[in-house]
Structure formats: structure tokens, C-alpha cells
Amino acid sequence: MKILVTGGLGFIGSHTVVELQNEGFEVVVVDNLSNSSIDVLDGIEAIRGKRPIFEEFDLRDKPKVQDFFQKHADIAGVIHFAASKAVGESVAEPLLYYENNLGVLVYILQELKKKGGSNFIFSSSCTVYGQADQMPITEAAPVKPAESPYGNTKQVGEEIIRDTCKVNPGLKAIALRYFNPIGAHPSGKIGELPIGVPQNLVPFITQTGVGLREQLSVFGDDYPTEDGTCIRDYIHVVDLAKAHVAALQRLLEDRNESNYEVFNLGTGKGSSVLEVIQSFERVSGERLNYKIVGRRPGDVIQAYADTQKANKVLGWKAKSSLDDAMKSAWEWEKIVRSSN
Ligand code: NAD
Ligand code: WQD
Numbered sequence: 528m529k530i531l532v533t534g535g536l537g538f539i540g541s542h543t544v545v546e547l548q549n550e551g552f553e554v555v556v557v558d559n560l561s562n563s564s565i566d567v568l569d570g571i572e573a574i575r576g577k578r579p580i581f582e583e584f585d586l587r588d589k590p591k592v593q594d595f596f597q598k599h600a601d602i603a604g605v606i607h608f609a610a611s612k613a614v615g616e617s618v619a620e621p622l623l624y625y626e627n628n629l630g631v632l633v634y635i636l637q638e639l640k641k642k643g644g645s646n647f648i649f650s651s652s653c654t655v656y657g658q659a660d661q662m663p664i665t666e667a668a669p670v671k672p673a674e675s676p677y678g679n680t681k682q683v684g685e686e687i688i689r690d691t692c693k694v695n696p697g698l699k700a701i702a703l704r705y706f707n708p709i710g711a712h713p714s715g716k717i718g719e720l721p722i723g724v725p726q727n728l729v730p731f732i733t734q735t736g737v738g739l740r741e742q743l744s745v746f747g748d749d750y751p752t753e754d755g756t757c758i759r760d761y762i763h764v765v766d767l768a769k770a771h772v773a774a775l776q777r778l779l780e781d782r783n784e785s786n787y788e789v790f791n792l793g794t795g796k797g798s799s800v801l802e803v804i805q806s807f808e809r810v811s812g813e814r815l816n817y818k819i820v821g822r823r824p825g826d827v828i829q830a831y832a833d834t835q836k837a838n839k840v841l842g843w844k845a846k847s848s849l850d851d852a853m854k855s856a857w858e859w860e861k862i863v864r865s866s867n
Contacts, residue, residue, distance in 0.1 A: 530547055532579075534558055534650075536564070537609075540558070540609075542765055548575045548579070549772075555599060586631040587626060587631055596641070604648070604775055606648045609631060613677070617675050624680050628681075636691050644696070647699070648702075648771060648775060649700065651789070655670045664833055665836070688787060703774060704832075706760035706794075707728075709763065711858065718855075733859075743804070744818060744820040746821070747820075752828060753799065762794050766846055788840075806849045807853050811854075
């Protein structure tokens with residue numbers, strides 16, 4: 528069965544391609560390499576011995592999207608990762624984000640509508656909850672006004688899918704709200720490849736660990752948490768990837784209760800920035816050079832998932848610990864640096 532994975536050479540997409548192959552799906556990847564490398568195809572092939580079909584083009588090119596769906600009329604489902612994801616950049620370039628994250632979404636849904644329906648999985652984010660009032664965060668928690676154009680694209684993206692599903696019963700969709708994905712494939716063949724200075728905590732830590740960055744800045748230690756630093760739910764990217772297969776199977780087997788569903792994907796456990804640093808030091812045996820600096824604007828104090836819905840309904844549960852995920856991130860960083 529053929530599945531389209533947009534953004535399939537990116538961080539989460541590449542790991543999901545591997546898990547889809549593990550389950551016997553035939554995968555077609557579309558990626559414009561705007562935030563990934565063609566070498567990721569070799570990494571995927573090295574793991575499973577199978578190269579996904581690859582089409583390199585920009586999904587903002589609507590005629591190309593139309594041609595693609597004509598050519599691959601037998602696509603049974605779409606997992607849509609392709610998007611721009613840098614929160615700060617989205618503030619500076621909002622139109623770029625609205626075009627890439629929402630324009631492309633509309634083009635794909637238009638093609639699925641033409642088909643009379645299909646199965647669609649959307650990469651959403653815990654960012655839609657903003658600072659939730661209660662921890663852990665359930666899917667019933669209200670969506671808060673977005674802090675950034677990026678966050679807004681995830682909220683509006685969910686609404687676009689929900690509204691489209693309402694009037695197209697043949698279209699079945701699941702929005703997956705990821706918490707903080709980290710780590711790399713245990714094979715050491717694929718992982719996160721941030722371009723430039725990483726904005727996210729874990730790649731910044733591992734790059735500091737290998738000496739590529741001098742020092743990690745910890746953004747604030749005066750938050751109302753136990754050690755004063757912010758709390759997040761860090762989930763191993765392989766666990767996250769497996770959840771996509773579980774969600775897809777729910778749709779393919781018609782087990783969904785409505786044709787638009789939302790799930791949190793996290794571990795259910797919150798970790799502070801200092802706990803993440805300690806985890807890194809534990810698994811790497813290295814001391815991390817860090818200093819406490821002021822708060823980063825827009826950061827929420829804490830966010831961790833109530834995962835019961837995904838556990839029960841998808842039959843999926845995150846298995847890896849923070850140390851497991853951090854170890855894989857560290858091993859990957861060393862592999863990347865030794866090959867550069
Ligand atoms: P990523 O940047 O590693 O992967 C995205 C891929 O999409 C890249 O390979 C990029 O080249 C491709 N792409 C982007 N725009 C494209 C276009 N117009 N046409 C074709 N290809 C295009 O990002 P990721 O971390 O793997 O995130 C995947 C998805 O998950 C994104 O939608 C992101 O917003 C969402 N998400 C990510 C996180 C996170 O922390 N990584 C958290 C929540 C949600
Ligand atoms: C985690 C914690 C920082 C870097 C972002 C997006 C969100 C989602 C995931 C896509 C925070 C602290 C970080 C550093 C630090 N992406 N930190 N020093 O902010 O939870 O979420 O990525 O949807 O939308 O906003 O993740 O990894 O940036 O930060 O102290 O150099 O680490 O303050 O507490 P965040 P993050």
C-alpha cells in the first residue's frame with residue numbers, strides 16, 4: 528500500500544518513513560530539501576535496505592502537486608510533515624510561514640477531495656495549548672491564542688482540516704500534537720540535522736558537547752518550577768514515528784470514531800532544562816558548559832502531555848526514557864561531526 532510522506536527527508540519524516548517500511552508500506556517521499564539533505568535517502572536505505580520513491584519538488588507549486596496526485600493515483604494515505612518550523616523566523620517572515628504551512632496544506636486537501644477522500648495525518652504541535660492551565664495537558668484543554676505565526680499555522684491548519692472533514696465524509700484525518708521530539712535512530716544512520724545555530728535545546732546541548740558551540744544558555748531559572756527552569760515533555764523521535772503508523776492504521780482500518788480526530792503525542796513526563804542537561808551528562812560522561820541567562824520571550828513555563836487518549840485509542844505508548852533519547856542524540860551528534 529502506497530503512502531505519501533511529505534517532508535519525508537526531515538527529522539521526524541525520515542524516522543517515520545523507516546517505521547512505515549518496517550510495517551510493509553510502500554513510501555513515496557516529496558521534499559524540496561529546504562531543510563534537509565538528499566543524503567538522508569541513503570540513511571533510510573541503509574536501515575531497511577529499501578529506498579523510498581523520491582520526488583524532489585516544492586509543494587508550494589500547485590500545478591506540480593496536481594501532477595503528482597495524478598501520477599500517483601494509487602496513494603492510500605498522506606502523512607504531511609512538510610512545513611517551516613522556526614518560531615523566531617516565523618515572526619520575521621509571517622507570509623513565508625502562512626504560504627508554506629497553510630497554502631501547501633490546502634493544495635493537498637484539494638487533491639484528496641478530488642479523489643473523493645483519503646487518509647490524512649497532520650503534524651500539529653503542543654504549541655496550540657500555549658500555557659495550559661492544567662498539567663498534564665489533555666486534548667480537551669483549550670487552544671490558546673498563538674504566540675507566533677508558526678504556532679498560528681498549526682492552529683489554523685487544524686481548523687482547515689476539521690472544516691474540510693466536516694463536509695467531506697470520505698476524508699479521514701488525524702492531527703497529532705507533538706510535544707518535544709528529540710533523539711535519533713539507534714542505527715546511527717538518520718537523526719536531526721539542524722541548519723545553522725540550533726534553536727532547540729537538545730541539538731544545542733549535543734553541539735556544545737562536541738565543541739561546535741562554546742556554551743549553552745539556559746533561558747531563565749526563575750520560573751515557578753522546582754528548579755526554576757522550564758518543563759517540557761521530551762519524546763524519542765522513534766516513539767513519535769511509530770505513533771504515525773498506529774494513527775495511519777486506525778484510519779486505514781476504519782477504526783476512527785469521527786473523520787477528524789486529535790491526539791497528543793508525548794511521554795506524559797515533564798523534565799526541566801536542568802534535568803535534560805543532567806541526563807546529557809549522565810549518558811555522555813561529559814560536563815556541559817552552560818550558563819543561566821534571562822528568559823526567552825514566548826516560552827511557556829511548563830507543558831507535558833496527558834497521553835491516555837493515544838495510549839488507549841491508538842494502542843501506542845512512548846517506550847524510551849529521557850536518557851535513552853538523549854543517548855541516541857549524543858551518538859548521532861558524534862557520528863555527524865566525525866563525518867564532517
Ligand atoms: P524538518 O524541517 O526536519 O522537516 C520538514 C521537511 O519538510 C524538510 O525536509 C523540508 O525540506 C521539507 N519541506 C518544507 N517545506 C517544503 C515544501 N514547501 N515542499 C517540500 N518539502 C518541504 O522538521 P521536523 O522537525 O521533521 O518537523 C516535521 C513537522 O512536524 C513540521 O510540520 C513541524 O512543524 C512539526 N512539528 C515539529 C516539532 C519539532 O520540534 N521538531 C514539534 C511539533 C511539530
Ligand atoms: C525547550 C526548553 C527553552 C534552547 C519549540 C517550539 C514548539 C515545538 C517544539 C514545533 C525551553 C530551553 C532552549 C536553549 C534553553 N516545535 N532552551 N536554551 O520552546 O518547548 O518548543 O520546539 O512545533 O512549537 O516552540 O522547545 O527545544 O526550543 O526549548 O534554555 O538554547 O529549553 O527555554 O524551556 P520549545 P525548545
